[in-house]
Amino acid sequence: MSELHVMDHPLVRHKLSIMRDKETGSKDFRELLEEVSMLMGYEVTRNLPTKKVTVQTPITTGEFDMLAEENITIVPILRAGLGMTTGLQKLVPFAKVGHIGLFRDPETLEPIEYYCKMPDDVAASTVIIVDPMLATGGSSSAAIGFLKKRGCNNIRLMCLIAAPEGVAVVQNDHPDVDIYVAQLDESLNEHAYIVPGLGDAGDRIFGTK
Ligand code: PRP
Ligand code: URA
Numbered sequence: 190m191s192e193l194h195v196m197d198h199p200l201v202r203h204k205l206s207i208m209r210d211k212e213t214g215s216k217d218f219r220e221l222l223e224e225v226s227m228l229m230g231y232e233v234t235r236n237l238p239t240k241k242v243t244v245q246t247p248i249t250t251g252e253f254d255m256l257a258e259e260n261i262t263i264v265p266i267l268r269a270g271l272g273m274t275t276g277l278q279k280l281v282p283f284a285k286v287g288h289i290g291l292f293r294d295p296e297t298l299e300p301i302e303y304y305c306k307m308p309d310d311v312a313a314s315t316v317i318i319v320d321p322m323l324a325t326g327g328s329s330s331a332a333i334g335f336l337k338k339r340g341c342n343n344i345r346l347m348c349l350i351a352a353p354e355g356v357a358v359v360q361n362d363h364p365d366v367d368i369y370v371a372q373l374d375e376s377l378n379e380h381a382y383i384v385p386g387l388g389d390a391g392d393r394i395f396g397t398k
Pocket of ligand 1: 266267268269270291292293300320321322323325326327328329355381389390391392
């Protein structure tokens, strides 16, 4: 069964509260999103396997831990997922980045795919899908389904804020995918926006409204 990991950290809660404030402008919003993504990356990567390597320190030789493999792909769901990518890249600088473009049809709320570019070996990598908002779950579930069709079988989903409805959809559609969120909000409104939420994440990152 898919596990839901909710970050329980005062710094994350503090930064997210500033992001929720409608008076917070795009520059601060982007910087805070990058910082929170970095902090979340610490949890998302917690169970990556390690191996022992021999290291010669200035004093002696020892056996120390390093990641068993460096095949990690960050997959932002465009556009808003881009805002979480740089923070994770700073933490995992060797990660590749694959992009998937989806938008919600405002009438049907169904996700529409408009772009996709993945690394050639994405099927063999640990995939971290990033998107600030998990609302109805349609976009994330579709992105996961798409990556599974490309052969990926080691996928985790990292979102800033989730609604319970979206978590339920992803867990039902993809019980093998763990979900990491900074906070779990109350519900969705009639336009499928997260309540209390932070509004439209893409618009707040890119200043389009
Ligand atoms: C937002 C958000 C998610 C999606 C979440 O993107 O970034 O991708 O909505 O909603 P869902 O869980 O109901 O699918 P949006 O479609 O607004 O596109 P944008 O990133 O280009 O702004
Ligand atoms: N997409 C957003 O950007 N915000 C929401 O609250 C829901 C979907």
